[in-house]
Amino acid sequence: MTNPxxxxxxxxxxxxxxxxxxxxxxxxxxPAEMDFVLFSNYGRQVDALLAGHIDIAWNTNLAYVRxxxxxxxxxxxxxxxxxxxxxxxxxxxxxxxxLNGPQSxxxxxxxxxxxxxxxxxxxxxxxxxRAGIDESELEVAxxxxxxxxxxxxxxxELDAIAAVIAGDAxxxxxxxxxxxxxxxxxxxxxxxxxxxxxxxxxxxxxxxxDTLPAERYEPWVKKLLMMDWDIPxxxxxxxxxxxxxxxxxxxxxxxxLFEAVAEQGVASRW
Amino acid sequence: MVILNLVRAVSALPDGGVVEVAIPHPGDLELAxxxxxxxxxxxxxxxxxxxxxxxxxxxxxxxxDAALTLGADRMPGARLWIYTNFHxxxxxxxxxxxxxxxxxxxxxxxxxxxxxxxxxxxxxVRELYLTGGEPFLRRDIAEIVGSCTAALPTTVLTNGMLFRxxxxxALQAMxxxxxxxxxxLDSATPDVHDxxxxxxxxxxxxxxxxxxxxxxxxxxVAATISAPxxxxxxxxxxxxxxxxxxxxxxxxxxxxLQGAAPSGVRLTRETLVPEVTVxxxxxxxxxxxxxxxxxxxxxxxxxxxxxxxxxxxxxxxxWAATSTATSLFPCA
Numbered sequence: 001m002t003n004p005x006x007x008x009x010x011x012x013x014x015x016x017x018x019x020x021x022x023x024x025x026x027x028x029x030x031p032a033e034m035d036f037v038l039f040s041n042y043g044r045q046v047d048a049l050l051a052g053h054i055d056i057a058w059n060t061n062l063a064y065v066r067x068x069x070x071x072x073x074x075x076x077x078x079x080x081x082x083x084x085x086x087x088x089x090x091x092x093x094x095x096x097x098x099l100n101g102p103q104s105x106x107x108x109x110x111x112x113x114x115x116x117x118x119x120x121x122x123x124x125x126x127x128x129x130r131a132g133i134d135e136s137e138l139e140v141a142x143x144x145x146x147x148x149x150x151x152x153x154x155x156x157e158l159d160a161i162a163a164v165i166a167g168d169a170x171x172x173x174x175x176x177x178x179x180x181x182x183x184x185x186x187x188x189x190x191x192x193x194x195x196x197x198x199x200x201x202x203x204x205x206x207x208x209x210d211t212l213p214a215e216r217y218e219p220w221v222k223k224l225l226m227m228d229w230d231i232p233x234x235x236x237x238x239x240x241x242x243x244x245x246x247x248x249x250x251x252x253x254x255x256x257l258f259e260a261v262a263e264q265g266v267a268s269r270w
Numbered sequence: 271m272v273i274l275n276l277v278r279a280v281s282a283l284p285d286g287g288v289v290e291v292a293i294p295h296p297g298d299l300e301l302a303x304x305x306x307x308x309x310x311x312x313x314x315x316x317x318x319x320x321x322x323x324x325x326x327x328x329x330x331x332x333x334x335d336a337a338l339t340l341g342a343d344r345m346p347g348a349r350l351w352i353y354t355n356f357h358x359x360x361x362x363x364x365x366x367x368x369x370x371x372x373x374x375x376x377x378x379x380x381x382x383x384x385x386x387x388x389x390x391x392x393x394x395v396r397e398l399y400l401t402g403g404e405p406f407l408r409r410d411i412a413e414i415v416g417s418c419t420a421a422l423p424t425t426v427l428t429n430g431m432l433f434r435x436x437x438x439x440a441l442q443a444m445x446x447x448x449x450x451x452x453x454x455l456d457s458a459t460p461d462v463h464d465x466x467x468x469x470x471x472x473x474x475x476x477x478x479x480x481x482x483x484x485x486x487x488x489x490x491v492a493a494t495i496s497a498p499x500x501x502x503x504x505x506x507x508x509x510x511x512x513x514x515x516x517x518x519x520x521x522x523x524x525x526x527l528q529g530a531a532p533s534g535v536r537l538t539r540e541t542l543v544p545e546v547t548v549x550x551x552x553x554x555x556x557x558x559x560x561x562x563x564x565x566x567x568x569x570x571x572x573x574x575x576x577x578x579x580x581x582x583x584x585x586x587x588x589w590a591a592t593s594t595a596t597s598l599f600p601c602a
Contacts, residue, residue, distance in 0.1 A: 014284035015330075154281055158274055165271055181281075182273050183305055191271060232338055239310070239331075240285055 004033040005220055007206075008045045008054035011038040012152035015240055022237040026227065032220035041148030042116075043270040046070065049209065055216065059207045060150040061087075061257050062118045062266075067207050069261070069268035077251060078206040078221050081243035083177075085250050087203040089124045090179045091196040093164060093171040099195040102131035109139040111160035111169035116266075117151025118257055119203070120160065124173035126260035127198040141169055148270075154178050164192065171195060177242070202253025272298040273305050276328060280311055283330040288314055293324035302326045314591055336589045340543060343396060346585045347578045350390045350422075351547040351557040352383055354414060355403040360429055362467045364494060366528040367561045369403045376403075376550040380410045380417070382571070386548060387421035389574040399452075401427040401557060412440040415449060425450045425490070430478025431471060442485060450488040452521070453479050456495060457502065458509035466494075479513055490519040496534060526558045539565050540588065544581050553577040 004027075009020055020036040027034045037054055039045040042063040049057040050070060056078065059067060067075050093099045099108065105128070113120025121142065125135060143159035151157065160172035161182070176197075185193045206224075208217055224246050227234045238244060260266070272293060279289045293299050299316055306313050306328060314327040337345050353367070355377040361370035387398055398418045405411050405426050418424040426444075430453035433441050453475060456463040460472035467475075482489045491510055495503070503522060510520045525534035539555050547554040549561075552569040559565035567584075568577050 013281060014287065018285055154277070158278055162271070162274055165274075178277075181277050181309060183308055187273060187301060187304055187308065188271070232335075 002033075004035045005055045005216060006053075007034055007036045007056045007058060008048055009036055009038055009058040010042055010045055010149060010152065011040060012146070012149045019237060019240045022233075022240070026234065026237060027220070027223060030219070030223050032223050034220065042066075042150050043148060046269070049207065052209075055212055056206050056208045056220075059205055060118065060152065061201070061203050061205070061254055062116060062122065062150050062261075064205050064207050065254060065257050065261055066268050068258075071209065074210045076208050076210050076212070076217075077249035078208055078217060079224055079246050080202065080205040080249050081241065082245045082247050083243045084203040084205060085247065085253060086176075086200045087119065087253075088176045088200050089119050089127065089173050089198045090176050090194050091124070091171050091173055092161065092179065092185075092192045093195045095185075095190060095193045097170060097193075097195070099171055101196050102128055102133050104195070105133060105171060106137045107139075108170040109141060109168070111141045111143065111163040111172040113142075113156030113160050113174065114144045114146050114149075114151050115142060116147055116270075117156060117175075118201075118260075119175035120151050120157045120173055120178075122260045122264060122266060123198060123201065123257060126256060126263065129263065151175065154181065161192065199256075200253070201256050202250055205249050272301055276302060276305055280328055280330050285331045286329065286334070288327055288329045290325045290327050293326055296324070299324065299326060302328070333590050336585075344543065346544045346582045347394060347546060348396045349399060349545050350386070350395045350397070350574075350578075351399045351401060351545055351560075352378060352386060352418075353402060353547065353549040353557070353560055354378055354383065354400050354405045354411070355408055356549075357407060358402060358404040358429075359407060359431060360404070360467050360471060362530070364466055364496075364525045364529075364531040364534065366526050366531065366558045367403075368529040370530075373403070377408065378548065378550055380414050383414050384417035384421075385572065386574055387418045387424075389572070390578075391421040393575050393578050395422060395578070398422045398424040399427065399557070400424065404429055404432065406432040406437045406440065409436065409440075412443040415444045419445050419449045423448045423450075425452050427452045427454070427492070428478070429454050429467070429471070429475055430482065431474040433478050433481045438481070441482065441487075444487070446486050446488075450490055451482050452490040452492050453482065454494065455479065455491050455506075455510075456493045458505040462495075462502070476513075479515070483514065488519070489515060490521060491515050492521040492523065494523055494525055496525045528558055529561060544585050546578055546581050548574075553581075555581065 009016060024034055024036055042060055045057050046063055046067050048054045099105060115121050143156045145156035145159050146153040157174040157178040163169040164172045227246055229235050229238055229244050275291050279291050283289055303313050310332055312329040312333050314329050317325045355375050356367060356369050357373045357375045358369035359371060406428050415424060415426060428451060455475050456466060463472035479489055493506060507520060525531050527534040527536045542556050544555045545557060547557045547560050548571055553567045553571060554560045555565040555567055567581055
């Protein structure tokens, strides 16, 4: 392996190691060999990208936005998961709560996840504001259980759900993947129901600085997009990382988060 | 809420990791099963109602495909081991079946071995391994090899020391295709090998490797090593390279705590991928435990198919329950 691309990722779960060892192996003996570095949080990873310690960062949507803001746009989106293109925030409440749609949430107790979670804190407030609901009209409880990991662990969303179930909150804002992970309202129809859902937006993506030469990243992206669900070794990686196919970036899906970060004064770093 | 507990517990695991989660209410067990089915996780087991404390053992992810994980050639039934006899011209201090010149012969009849080879092929076995004891102590070893090789690709495990006189003539009569010899050699110099196997045994084993190679046989070399000194493995591999043993035919395995071995890797049926093994006493789980009653599958040797079916079924259950703990012990 001579001069491999170095990819950064955040270690938000024990599965990150087999995922990235699998991805590294997938690129072995290809024209785009790679290695990886794990970070404990996205702030540190973006710092490393800007400092040139890594070539490509596997970023959350907020980490991407922060990279754009810190580089004045001098970065490049390379690829994302198919599942990143259809992300959404789901508002869940106890059945019979009377909540249905954003207007019904006025005056309710809203449980949010970690403050740096786009899906469980930043975008829920953005979409509520667009629907005409100001934060002052809500009693907001924040569960900052996994700050630094941008909500990736899902822990803060589970804490928000637990607050609703315990009666300490009326409604929780969670990512659609967490809603799926608990079986939506199909496994336990008596426990929770969906009362509103935002429009779809984009989530994670590979980001590089615009100084990374095309001859370095293009073969890598080309091979990444060739990863095949029907090949068992590839499929194991895809299943662990939560996708069926890598796809080219869809930048329009980040516009809501750019707006939200500006509106809410979210810091461009950490 | 059991599902929140499951999500919290399982999401903290690596793929394949297992966690025990409390089930507060009786109906929650079914909920846990449905959650696992829906999310691609696996219920390994649930505590019986009688224990008073309801829990479920949950694995992150699905049970891995055994054939994909181990390789089709390592699945139970892919190999059949046959102990032709238990007596040996050596008395290695780590022998997993305690063979020696004083050990009872306990020979399987050539006719029985021939029938087993055919039954094995019919069942779907891919390879036969003849071992002992020292198979070349048998006067009819060439006949046995001939009948086995006619049915399936066959390997004979030997110390390589008896390729002279009748042993050499028997060797020369064996087929060159579909047949291999696996000769034991524990070190690149006589010291370590002879300390376990007896003075002069290293030089004769090396002669045996050279003789078999010169006769046109495929020769694999297997080393049984417990705690190699610095550089010993590299030295051995270089020595085997010089003997023109291909890297893929150089096998290094640990000492198993079985038979005569006073120490070694502790193996149990529950942690060992089976390689069905026939001896005069019956059918065993693995050749490394061919005198261990805990590894006995059945006393009934013929017909062979039911034993192969049984081991496959037992392994499937075991794999589903403890695949993360099951390991290969490569004898060949």
